[in-house]
Amino acid sequence: MNIHLQMPRAPETKSLDADVAQAFEEFLSTFEDYRQSNDQRLAEIERRGGDILAEEKLARIDTALDEQKRTLDRLLVKRARPDLGRGDGREPSAVRQAFEAYVRRGDEAGLRQSERKAMQTGSDPDGGYLVPDELDSEIGRRLSELSPIRSIATVRQVSGAVLKKPFALDGMATGWVGETDARPQTATPQLAELQFPTMELYAMPAATASLIDDSALDIEEWVAAEVEAAFAEQEGAAFVSGDGANKPRGFLDYPSVDDDSWSWGKLGHIATGSAGAFGTDPSDRLVELIYALKAGHRQNGRFVMNRKTQAQIRKFKDADGNYLWMPPAGAGQSASLMGFSVVEAEDMPDIAADSVSIAFGDFRRGYLVVDRTGVRVLRDPYSAKPYVLFYTTKRVGGGVQNFEAIKLLKFTA
Template sequence: MSGTFEVKAVVNNVTIDDAGTVTGIAWPFGKPDSYGDLIEPTAFKFAPEVPMIVEHEQRQVVGIWNAHTVTDKGLEVKGRLFVEGIGPAREARRRLVAGSMSGLSIGYQLHEHKARPEGGRVLTDLTITEISLCRRPVHPDARTLEVKSIIEGTSMENELKKEPVVEQKSDPVASPEEMKALKARMDKLEAKANRPLAANNNHPNGDNDNSEKKAFVSYLRRGIERISPDEVKALTVSTDANGGYLAPEEFGSELIRLLNEYSPIRSYARVVNISAPEIKYPRRVSGTAATWVAETDDRTESGMTFEQVTLTPFELATFTDVSNQLLEDNAYGLEGELLADYAESFGKTEGVAFVKGTGTGQPKGIMTATGIKEVKTGVAATFPTSNPADVIIGMYHQIATSHAQNGAWLMNRNTLSVIRQWKDGTGRYLVLDPITAGGVMTLLGRPIVEMPDMDDIGAGKFPILFGDLSGYRIIDRVGLSTLRDPYSLAGKGQVRFHARKRVGADVTHPDRFVKLKVAA
């Protein structure tokens, strides 16, 4: 994987003063990100100039990173926003102050890595080429520590509310020579960002207009037999092992982002890509049996036993029919329509399976898996009238502390409506609304995830699940593959587009979960 370009977004402790710098932890150590990846402290190298950009938009350079230090906490970086020179930098500062953008994301060329036994990778050699300000981090502990501005006489939104943590610097004004050098450096970075980009995973080729995407759109509209040889070469061909068809990488990535809207469990469970028909994990059933013995007594056998957990991917498929006239008339937003259609079909079907799947011909759902503890309401078809929250508290304490501290509540919107009306003895609601934009609601200090496919409250139903969702594993065997069929519906003036993928899932650690059963 030498030279592979990757992105890691790793939010909220912001202080402000007048010095004009941004400080944060671009990558924390000791804890893997949501993909299970770790980076060794000795792995980091840096390009001669590392630009500060927003959401990895190469043409939106808002500053420069000029210092980096590897500490016990992680990779600490320090840079400066160009707030005195360009509007995007001032807008970035406004969003940082408001708290709507407080994550950091590193873009890097990966040279070497090794597999982690727990899943994911350990990155051992990489070169950082950019560090971006972002909203949604992959690593939960990466955050912006300080945001400072050189703007004078301007109050930003919410800035007055944070007055107790404002720092003052004695000399925030840059000299004319410093300003001239800074602007020259900014012009150089902007010119560099406007050049055609080298081929990598984020940017498929060096053309600004992205000929790969144009080739795929031409293939969808006119078929492989009517596009030029150069356009055919621009398409990415799935490997024989995947059994795929022509499809550019952007479409597969965009589908995954849309899937999270319909199937939020993907955002919390452990997702693994495999290249075999199935994957097996060893699971310890019983541990060692230590006993007290005298100095010369016989020792007892440990009795450690194991079993295997086998995860198998199943095929998920759909198709969309589009008329030839719509394909020929370029006013039709084909790409967006196909993405929306695939996302809805795949996302809804996959989401139901991840919750209630039988495991036969489809993934095993988290609510149908065996071995998960149950807590009952004790009242037929509903919660107890007095102190209903006692049932929830009992659930929280049914699993180990380490799992409960990483746990999340799963329920649908109807159940959440009932829970949100519960109050304590002082009249305070037990479900706390987020205090920042884009945050999550919490119950007993743990986040609530709305799962539309969970049961409603009713006799014999399971409306709530609590646990550490890393104990539910999703395996992706084949990503989105697309096949254009111009023949089946030729007599009706239509072209059929087939889409398929292979995915499986099952609970690997049932001890990390507990579910609520409403009494019959």
Template sequence: MTNLQNLIEKRAKAWEGAKAFVESKKDKDGLLKEEDVQTYNEMEAKIAQFSSEIERVSRMEQMEKELSKPMNTPLTGKPMAEKMQSEKEQKNAMHKDAMLKALRSNFRQVDNVLQEKVDADGGYLVPEEYDNRLIQSLEGENIMRQLGHTITTSGDHKINIAATTPAAAWIDEGGQLTFGEATFKQALLDAHKLHVAIKVTEELLYDSAFNLENYILEQFGKALANAEEDAFLNGDGTGKPTGVFHQTNGGTYLTEVATLKADDIINLIHALKRPYRKGAVFILNDKTIAAIRKLKDNNGAYMWQPSYQVGEPDRLLGYPVYTSQFAPENKIAFGDFSYYNIGDRGTRSFKQLTELFAGNGMIGFVAKERVDGKLILKEAVQILPIKA
């Protein structure tokens, strides 16, 4: 083993040791003590020293190689003979150079020539023709994160809710006072585990055509956001949050209408108590919006009010409208969604699994989070079911 390879291995071991030290010293809040921070800083400084030494030794070896070349190389073959190499010999030379480069960089610099996989695995890159753009489909944002109330917790979070309110009463002069008891109930925000995981080839990850690691992080965030929004709207509370549209633990359900009419929208708005209407919005599916846009009032004017200002939502009878692909096609929710509480247990974690699929030349990525969501006041959201 050369001195350079030995240094690279030592640096890798030092880094693994530093990561293991941090994981073992974290307290329940994921923080390190001051003395542990100092110890980690010393470990990180040593890793930086290894990196500097590796660069220096690498430069020395390269210089040694250059200086060992003869000043004049005698002509031992026919001119242009190099161009007559077979395709197989050229390919072998490319593989050899690429492998040496990968070994010297601890497989952080891997050329495309080392990869021979199928397109479906994301591993087939043609260096001369590969487009450095990454075409992807657009994803919607999590509207419930915008409208709901988010709480970061370190354990089960209990929310106290007033079940009764005091009432005033008239009494005669000198009459006896009457006392009532205030009662309370609690909503408990738990923590349900949500994760997304993929595996990619090492060669694709280290390729320079585009920054794949940042793309993976971005797509993981979108995948988690979509799964969250679906659960915040439709979840049944078993292994996932309880959704706004849940029949018993979601919003207050009104009487089902056979066919949606303009009067039904007006009745829905006024079924919500006036204090909640101050911050109320609609949440519905795009297909439901298509039906509503055709509705007219008694004067023949369309009820729908499209927004002409960038960033502003469309309005229905003066209230903002938010659409979600996960909202049921046969239900309309209207209310103040700040009463939907989202409990984040800690923060999202992102991990790279380098050993699990090492034998297959793959690297795994896993993102996890623990979250719960509940509508803590049923009366704050009214839901109109539609039969057709």
């Protein structure tokens, strides 16, 4: 007989689970109120041309819905943060002990010895040391939770400064032949190269000496928590609209053309037919955007937009009276629009004249995030006394790798 023992869950984890469940139920309840209020508003418009009170009520519920979604997102991220191996009873590795000694007391001897054993140099020309692998992995995992584009893009790790990716402008040279037929020479493909340089991203959390000396403080957990939000915020903006100068190049920085005139190196867009608005039939524009993608990309398609754009879309119905936007099926899942997942990226533009406020595509194929291996920390107790600064850096690049896989909705006539 096999007996499986299940370890009891920590009280804090149980409390977080309960908070997440309650927040999700409140979110669904508020969305149901939203739908009823919107139905009432539409009925009033048909009956007598509009009702100011109904509009105000809907706006209040819409604001509450967004705030509850933010609360739910914060709880989900908090619940997803595991400890960094401190609660399993095992002794930390020598590298982690040396890193903790460096962060707490500025003792570099242990890290220097670890470097010699590994026959590598963990410090760069500006100083600092590579964080332990566990902390490096945890920072990367947390960024994937907080950085919306990173979570849906392809992420590659490199050891050099630039990732170079060759591709054939006219596709691969191919042909059909029989088993014993001669193989005629195919046309020579015209090759080009995409380059994805990595740029330095930094954060500089500060701590008091008493906080660092507190033996109860998990120093690795503290470093990860302090840098995650700063890194994710900068990454989120760069992956959407970065200009490629000392930062990744965002997909909205590439030139876009009407999808009928699409060519490699540009992103195709669908016009709404109305400047700063969806036009007379929003569902038609969204359908056109979806089917602008090839079938191979469409099956993995996701919508990307900010909360304000979602707030407008939540009001839309199809010809049968069904809402186009649906709430998540469970806590931690995504809302859906016409059957496709919606990714919230607050750095996407608000709807305005000639704005590109919605993207739809297979971002796993379309966008590439490049991480250079290693996160470095430099301890600085001098620049901001009595605080100790921790200059934390990582190198990140990004850009579009497949211009067929992403389409845009442009709010223009």
